[in-house]
Amino acid sequence: MRQNRLFARLLPLALLAASPAAAQERPAAPPPPVGQPKLIVAVSVDQFSADLFAEYRDKFTGGLRRLIDGGALFPSGYQSHAATETCPGHSTILTGSRPSRTEIIANNWIDLKAAREDKSIYCAEDESVAGSNSRDYTASPVHLKVPTLGDRLKAAGGGSRVVAVAGKDRAALMMGGHDTDVALWWGSDRFTTLKGRTLPPAADRTNEAIARRLAEARPALELPPTCQGRARPVPIGAGKSVGSGAFARAAGDVRGFRASPEIDGATVALAALLARDMKLGQGPGTDVLAVGLSATDYVGHTFGTQGAEMCLQMLALDRSLHDLLTGLDSLGVPYALVLTADHGGLDLPERARNIAIADAARVSADLAANTVGKAIQAELKLPRQALWGDSSFGDMWVDPGFTPRQKTAVIAAARKRYLASPQVEGVFTAQEIAATPSPTSPPETWTTLQRLRASYNPDHSGDLLVVLKPRVTPIPDPAGGYVATHGSVWDYDRRVPILFWRPGQMPFEQPMGVETVDILPTLAALIGLPVPAAEIDGHCLDLDPGGTSTCR
Ligand code: ZN
Numbered sequence: 001m002r003q004n005r006l007f008a009r010l011l012p013l014a015l016l017a018a019s020p021a022a023a024q025e026r027p028a029a030p031p032p033p034v035g036q037p038k039l040i041v042a043v044s045v046d047q048f049s050a051d052l053f054a055e056y057r058d059k060f061t062g063g064l065r066r067l068i069d070g071g072a073l074f075p076s077g078y079q080s081h082a083a084t085e086t087c088p089g090h091s092t093i094l095t096g097s098r099p100s101r102t103e104i105i106a107n108n109w110i111d112l113k114a115a116r117e118d119k120s121i122y123c124a125e126d127e128s129v130a131g132s133n134s135r136d137y138t139a140s141p142v143h144l145k146v147p148t149l150g151d152r153l154k155a156a157g158g159g160s161r162v163v164a165v166a167g168k169d170r171a172a173l174m175m176g177g178h179d180t181d182v183a184l185w186w187g188s189d190r191f192t193t194l195k196g197r198t199l200p201p202a203a204d205r206t207n208e209a210i211a212r213r214l215a216e217a218r219p220a221l222e223l224p225p226t227c228q229g230r231a232r233p234v235p236i237g238a239g240k241s242v243g244s245g246a247f248a249r250a251a252g253d254v255r256g257f258r259a260s261p262e263i264d265g266a267t268v269a270l271a272a273l274l275a276r277d278m279k280l281g282q283g284p285g286t287d288v289l290a291v292g293l294s295a296t297d298y299v300g301h302t303f304g305t306q307g308a309e310m311c312l313q314m315l316a317l318d319r320s321l322h323d324l325l326t327g328l329d330s331l332g333v334p335y336a337l338v339l340t341a342d343h344g345g346l347d348l349p350e351r352a353r354n355i356a357i358a359d360a361a362r363v364s365a366d367l368a369a370n371t372v373g374k375a376i377q378a379e380l381k382l383p384r385q386a387l388w389g390d391s392s393f394g395d396m397w398v399d400p401g402f403t404p405r406q407k408t409a410v411i412a413a414a415r416k417r418y419l420a421s422p423q424v425e426g427v428f429t430a431q432e433i434a435a436t437p438s439p440t441s442p443p444e445t446w447t448t449l450q451r452l453r454a455s456y457n458p459d460h461s462g463d464l465l466v467v468l469k470p471r472v473t474p475i476p477d478p479a480g481g482y483v484a485t486h487g488s489v490w491d492y493d494r495r496v497p498i499l500f501w502r503p504g505q506m507p508f509e510q511p512m513g514v515e516t517v518d519i520l521p522t523l524a525a526l527i528g529l530p531v532p533a534a535e536i537d538g539h540c541l542d543l544d545p546g547g548t549s550t551c552r
Contacts, residue, residue, distance in 0.1 A: 430465075
């Protein structure tokens, strides 16, 4: 009875995570029992860079405070690979494997040999489904070529259940894997699931509660003192500015809902309801709950990372995590939790230049792969566009119908054009990257080629890789949509916090670089799940700061 009352209060409270006033009313549950975890909880905070964590770590009073003060903290975790995007990042967290092994090299890649007309392949789609295209796709984990923690537990046959809930399909599917019992993500205006599955009652209830909230306008949040000093408008052109917003939203504004703390509140509420309804941690096996919190990423892209908006989001994230932990505590089972991020991020250059970073810049629009590809087509008098890509950096593909001689000429011409730009750090061919051994040294020491190697897969990677100079934001014009982003090889995009928490954990902080691929073997050791070292890239992190080890 007590639990039911608690959850009846938790759902509306979590949905109100944006509101600091609601924090005072938040219920607490008794601490969970100590023992071998019956439930593994993995939380990914999208775009939660090590820099954001450092900036706000002394401001947290809710869930993050508890994880910092009572957990094993690795503030220099690395999404060590080059293509620091959402899908590759999520593919590392519960697989122990870098994108070179997961084969999730980017959010999208171009497959010029694909049977369908649209050659852009989304990482979390099954493009073999007839009639699909990259805009109207069938969500699937089929491109993830390695098992997740949940997949391994299921294969071990102990009756484990695997649940993934996220603000994005790629977060839910890359962390949940191929054999989820429940996989839910935010669709266009509600939580949805894989084709052919029905929504669990918890999702229906959450969707109804969200629909009621969306139908109402949301007034601007009050700025607490911590955020007031960060509220300065930064002009971004076309009469627009960012930096002093507070998430006021019109009734029915779904995009405004998504780029705000509201989406995290809803995701946490749904995760907690599912955990209760499914009695996670009370079955015969060890269960897995993966939670992807997307608001930080949408807020970062829409408003940048250094304004009042991100400040409000960081404080709301802390409250949402408090609600999640409260829900997990009330299950009354021993659980272990890890929190990390899929990649870091960088603020918009217009504000960075005001905060002492004079060389922050936006990429020149002429560096877009398709623009360069058309210019090379004309230069070399080729029958078709010479080079393909969806950005001004990263993977670029040469038309596979060209002769080897034409291909060599295209790569040479592209290299020359890119290297002529003062915004380009380097251009690397697939052969150069493939010839580089997978790195084994600490991730902070890797060369650019080693970073690219960790993202390289012969089936999907481009024929050449363009690396922009640090602090060059690959969005030419901020007035059209997103103002800031991530995706580079540089450490502001690679470094993320990793926090482990479990009842009875002796707290410690280890500042050396570790990798997100270390999470899987660390968790597997806690529950006695064997994972052959040759199958993964990560290494177990010993969570016992005393004489004994949690790695076995
Ligand atoms: Zn992301």
